[in-house]
Amino acid sequence: MHFFLRYAYRLFRLNNRLLAVMTVGFVLIGSAAAYALEPDTFGHWFNSLYWVMTTMSTVGYGDYSMKTIPGKALTMVLYLFGIGLLSLVIGKILEAFASIKKRRETGQLAYRGSGHVVIISWNKKAQAAVEELLSSDPGLEVLIVDENERLPYDHERVHYVSGSPTSGDTLERAGVGTARAAIVFADERMDDYQLIDGKTLLIASSIEEFSPDVHTTVEIMSEKHIKNFRHVKVNDFILSHDAVSSLAVRSALNEGTIDLYRQLISRQEGEDIYEVPRRSHWRTYREAFQALLEEGATLLADRGDLGINRKLDEPIPEGARLYAVCHPDTFRRLKEARESG
Incomplete structure (x- = not known):
């Protein structure tokens, strides 16, 4: 009994690579020995390999069995050592998945x-x-970076990296260098607005240092702090409380409009704003407006310019980025038509 306990203890202490080599070697040697002892029983070396695997896994279909004393002795060796070895391998695999x-x-x-x-x-x-x-x-896959100990949102397309977002190691594990975009939300677990925006500034500067080309959007608590970001590359700012206040005022002054705003800021319902692909034959905003209207989309802006409806006859400049309001299906049709054309 002491021998088997020592045998099991040593097996448990083996590293995974050595254990895999030992298991494969044990199976191959056992298969070669079985075929050498009773070649007529198996007819082919692969059949002896199949017999060893079924014996070690305790399946034992019975289609092959040893008939000689040496063969039965080999079967006993497989029982005593092979079953434990294979069980340990399976346990290691399950342990790896759990890890x-x-x-x-x-x-x-x-x-x-x-x-x-x-x-x-x-x-x-x-x-x-x-x-x-x-x-x-x-x-699309999403990766969350925070200092919580566990994944905060369980979804097959959501990944999590725990650590300080100001650390280069954390940003590297998060794959910021290959990311499509990064969104930095204000850490509301802090009480002081200045400290919150200060932390956001530190995170933004860390992202710029690690990956200066990634599109970065940050949430700030106070508009006056935007000037503090002048030396940091941030593509867009979101004012934390201004949007809520503005929506509340518009709802009070224009009854029913809140549904329109909710549709525009959420892709989960109704129409949405999309950057529409520009076509080469569009010379003026009017031509673009009419062409999009026939497709079921309404031209809204060129970049941040919402006043293009007052200059429809002006030529569309080089580098223009046109945005329209339309249904997701309409946008897909416009995109497919652009790619096919």
Whole structure:
């Protein structure tokens, strides 16, 4: 009994690579020995390999069996050592899967994909953003970076990296360098607005240092702090409370308009704003407006210029980026027509 305990203890201490080599070697040697002892029983070496595997796994179909004393002795060796060895291998595999699952849930795994969106700092607004992203593109993957100990949002297309977002190691594990965009939400677990925006500034500067080309959107608590970001490359700012206040005022002054705004800021319902592909034969805004209108879309703006309806006869400048309001199906048709044309 002491021998078997020592045997089991040593097996458990083996590293995975050595254990795999030992298992493969044991199976191959056992198969070769079985075929050498009773070649007529198996007829082919592969059949002896099949017999060893079924014996070690305790399946034992009975279509092959040893008939000689040496053959039966080999079968006993397979019983005594092979079954335990194979069980240990299976246990190691299950342990590896459990370890990967645990590391994923605790944010210790590095992300190896690309074209994803990185969400930094977890709160209710970040959760709403994740849900919006997942519903807007069925192929898009989202990665959350926060200092929580466990994955805050469980979804097959949501990944998690735990750590400080100001650390280069954390940003590297999050794959920020290959990301499509990064959104930094204000850390509302802090009480002071200045400290919150200060942390956001530090995160933005860390992202710029690590990956200066990634499109970065940050949420700030106070508009006066925008000037503090002048030395940091940030593509867009979101004022934390201004949007809510503005929507509340518009709802009070224009009854019923809140549904329109909700549709425009959410891809989960109704129409949405899309950047429409420009066609080469569009010379003026009017031509673009009329062509899009026939397709079921309404031309809204050129970049941040919402006043193009007052200059429809002006030529569309080089580098223009046209935005229209339309249904997602309409946008897909416009995109497909552009690609096919």
